Amino acid sequence: MMEPKASAPPGAGERRHWLTDPVFRSVVFQSLALVAMAVIAWMIVADTAANMERQHVSVGLDFLAENTGFDLAQTLIPYSTASSIGRALFIGFLNTVLVAILGIVFATIIGLVVGVARLSSNWVISRLATAYVEIIRNIPLLLQLFLWYFAGLGVLPEPKFSIQPVPGWVFINRRGLVFPxxxxxxxxxxxxxxxxxxxxxxxxxxxxxxxxxxxxxxxxxxxxxxxxxxxxxxxxxxxxxxxxxxxxxAPRISVFNVSGGTTINPELVAMLAGLTFYTASFIAEAVRGGILAVSHGQIEAAKALGLSGGQTLKLVVMPQALRVIIPPLTNQYLNLTKNSSLAVAIGYPDLVYVGEVVFSKLGHTMEVIALWMIIYLGTSLITSFFMNWYNRRMAIVER
Amino acid sequence: MQTPTLAASPAAAGAFVRQQLAETLPPPASTAGAIGWLRKNLFGSLSDAILTLLGITIIVYTVWSILDFTVIRAVATGINGDACRKPGAGACWPYVTSFWRLFVYGYYPPAEQWRANVVFALFIGLLIPLAIPSAPLKLLNVLLFLFGLPIAAGIILPGGWFGLVPVETQLWGGFLVTLIIAVTGIVASFPLGLLLALGRRSNMPAIRFLSVVYIEFWRGVPLITVLFLASNMLPLFLPVGWNVNQLVRALVGVTLFTAAYIAEIIRGGLQAIPRGQYEGAQALGLGYWRMMVLIIMPQAIKIVIPSLVSSFISLFKDTTLVQIVSIYDLLGTIQQSRNSPIWSAPTTSTTGYLVAALIFWTCCFSMSRYSQFIERRLNTGHRR
Structure with a gap:
């Protein structure tokens, strides 16, 4: 709904002074706002240019082709210190996508289970779910990541004393989870x-x-x-x-090292655990809200038809609850993706981490920050576009 | 309950007729009292019973682990980390007691820490009456909180006036900085957010366009990139020779970022106001600003108080990110001190994080409870 237009009554236009004419005022205000924005933008650009000239810094994307000279802990595509900066940033982006997609999948599953559990008729289960939600969502995500990473890593043994769930084949130690x-x-x-x-x-x-x-x-x-x-x-x-x-x-384990085998880095595990459990607590709330929004008569009718508890949930409650759940769920997915940028604090090589390494070692701060913002903004806009489309498809068709 | 007696009819005289209704029996023991409650809520079916036992196991295990770590195996006293380094040692409490000043004030000089205490006291003294709905002088209280407190803190903490020793912002830290960033973030971004919300619902296409671009841009990027932008680029955006300190840069970043979220919350409130209110105000001959200030805004803001509180909660949690641009808030000071050579031990980090978690949790949980209380209070008309 827009604000109702303040339209002048018919015939009043002639008597109205041009200064109080709404159309005239609107044009003046908008022109002033646009001019003010243009002036501010021009000032920022001019100041930045002056500052950069003084510091002898140049702007451009040519640096993306230069060699990086640094190594990255997790690379989904081949990479070496001789690779270009552009490739390093792309690897960072892929790592962001990886942790975001895995996080979204796990958080949705846990959030769904906890949200349903909060409404369970079993007193212990519903209290447990409530405690989970109230504890997890009121503690900063960064703190949770630190707990998973620094406190969790402190508990794990050195490679020599690895925990071996499948002896000789799977190892858990400070280097991560190593399997054949x-x-x-x-x-x-x-x-x-x-x-x-x-x-x-x-x-x-x-x-x-x-x-x-x-x-x-x-x-x-x-x-x-x-x-x-x-x-x-x-x-x-x-x-x-x-x-x-x-x-x-099989991986070979020496005193301080692991060779061979495939390793899942502890950074990735900590990121996934932190993002998943934190976001799941918000998703659980969205799910609970959605289920509560389904009219109780629907559940009673389903029971009267003889559907079991599981069938009621699956066939009657969830399809209706989904309509209410989807908008907040989209928000949580976007939040998770944006929160994956906290990886920089524990050294998971995501887009922000790689970018930070690039500009702290090689400069080009402005270009890197601009790239970050374009990529995150693009991802956000594409996701919300897709979810809006899905939401429209799911919405009640009124006949 | 009065027991009705059956009318004794002459025909029934002599024969046995029960004169009184039988006493009501209590419900079966299996459906009432503690056993009934257990059967209904915990052991309704086999799967229910399994879930219950599983839940109890999880609870017992978690509570026991926490108790074991923080109390039973914990190291209570010590002058360094030796006791905490012994294998099997739990929480390292002497680490917390020896660093608590750092956690609260950062590197603020000990002789001047009373100034931070004055700010804490002012904050609490203004917050408590603000939070109690029946406390008098609400408007004065709000104005003092929104303007008086930041001005007072801006004079007392940096010093340099009235004989107060100047204290560089690099020395500020700990919970003090957490509070400063959270409160400044919400107070400074509120007016901007208000204007953006009005702009987004304006009839003027140019104004609407500018507001939408602003809001969607800041909401689309993560706070970390905003903080990097503010701390690295802000000096470049300003005229040559202007210098802004690190804390102010972060505050500018947080404010611009939060304003976009506040704008969306207030827009939600504006959308909930029925059209009749706008039309009524216009029929009374009020202009745009008087209509907004006198009629629309008071109603809209009242509706969105709970959402504003939750946005404050997330801002409060997000203040932890400033350590990435080298400002040491509560979590940042823990991060700095946990590996100090004297105290470094396997459990030091966990101890520090648990303390931070407890502090953040207490603040955020009480705020969310308060917001639910306000919601119920405002909701009286619609409660069924």
């Missing part, structure tokens, strides 16, 4: 990818068919279980059919 490296032949790898794609496509097809059948006959098909079976089973069958072509290389 998996090497597959190219044929097996492609077969796995194809099997996975086929399984996902089949699941979607079954879902469409099941929905149609349910609309026509009312019979429910267990899409979730069948889909899970397909997505896990088909790649497994393909893998076994091609002769289980998998070579595991």
């Amino acid at each position: 490296e998996m090497l597959m032949g190219p044929a097996t790898r492609w077969a796995l990818v194809i099997a996975l794609v086929v399984a996902i496509a089949a699941t979607i097809a079954i879902r469409v068919w099941a929905k149609r059948r349910q609309a026509a006959t009312g019979r429910i098909f267990p899409v979730g279980w069948v889909g899970l079976l397909l997505i896990v089973g088909l790649p497994l069958v393909a893998f076994l059919a091609l002769g289980a072509d998998l070579k595991l290389t």
Whole structure:
């Protein structure tokens, strides 16, 4: 709703002095505001140019092609100290995306469970969920990250005394979580990818068919279980059919070091744990709010129809609650993505960390900060655009 | 309850007729009292019972771990970290007692710390009557809190006037800085946020466009990048020769950032005001500003008080980020001192973090409770 326009009554326009004419005033105010903005922007640009000239700093994106000369702890694509700064920043961006996507998935699952648990009729469970939410969301995220990382890392042993959940194969120590490296032949790898794609496509097809059948006959098909079976089973069958072509290389542990194997860095684990548990407490609140917004008559009607507790939640409550949950959920996803920038405090090489290393070692502060802001702003705008589209799709269609 | 007697009819005389209703039996023991409550809430079904036992296990384990770490295995006294370095030692409390001044005041000179205490006292003295809805002189109180307190703190803390020794802002730290940033952030960003909210709902396209761009920009970027921007770029944006200290840079960054969030909250309040209120004000012949100040804003702001409190809570938590641009707030001072050679021990960090967590949690939890209390108070008309 916009504010109602202050329109002059008909005929009043002639008697009105030009100074009090709303149209005239509006034009004057807007021109003044635009001129003021332009002047401020010009002053900032001029001052910055003068300051930079005085400090002999130049602006430009040429530096992105220069060599970095520093190493990064976690790289999803090949990288060396001879790589370009642009590549380093891109690796940082990929790490941000990785932690954001994993965090969103885990936080949604935990948030959903805790949100439902808060409304449980089981007194112990609902109190436990309440305590979780009230404790976690009232402690700063940075402090939680420090607790996970610095306090958690202090408890873990040196590589020599690794905790070994699977002796000889999986190691937990200060270097992170080390497990065997998996090497597959190219044929097996492609077969796995194809099997996975086929399984996902089949699941979607079954879902469409099941929905149609349910609309026509009312019979429910267990899409979730069948889909899970397909997505896990088909790649497994393909893998076994091609002769289980998998070579595991166990990591070797010396006194202070780990060689071979695949390592999940402690920074990533701490970031994921911190972001997941913190965001989950907010998501739980959104879920609880959404469920409470479903009219109680709906639940009573579902019970009267003989649906079980789980069926009521899945078929009646959640589809309606989702409409209320989605807008705050979007906000939490965006917050999680933005909060992943706290990685800089514990040394997880995300976009902000890499950028900070770049400008503290090699300069170009202004360009790096501008890049950060463009990337985060872009991500935020794209996410909210996508979620708005989803929200419109989910909204009640009034007939 | 009065027991109704059955009318004794002559026909029934002689035969056995029960004269009184049977006494009401108490409900079965399995549905009432403690056992009934247990059956209903904890052991309704098999899965319920399993969940209950699981929950109790989690609670017992967590409470025991915390108690074990903070009390049973804890080191209570000591002049250095030797006792805390022994294997199996729990929380290292002497670390906290020897550094508490750092946690509260940072490097503010000990002889001058009374000045920080005066500011704390003023803050609490103004906050308590502000928080009690029935306390008198509300307007004066609000004005003192919004203008008097920042001005007083701005005179007392840096010093240089009235014979107070100047104290550089680099020396400020600890909880003092946490409070300064949180309060300044919300107080200074409020007027800007108000104007932006009005701008976003204005009829003038240029004003609306500028407000939307401002709000969406600051809401789209993380606070850390804003702090880096403020601390590295602000001096470049200002005329040559102007110098701004690190704390002020962070305050500017936090203020510009928070204003965008406050603008969205106030816009929510403005949208909740029925159109009739605007039309009524216009029918009375009020102009735009008088309509806003006298009619719309008082109602809109009242609605959004709970949201403003939650935005203050998140700002309060976000103040911890300033340590990344070398300003040492409560968490920053812990981060600085936890690895000092004298105290460094496996549990020192955890002890420090637990103390910080307890302080932040107490502040944030009481604020969120207060906001719920206000919400209930404002909501009386609609409660069913």
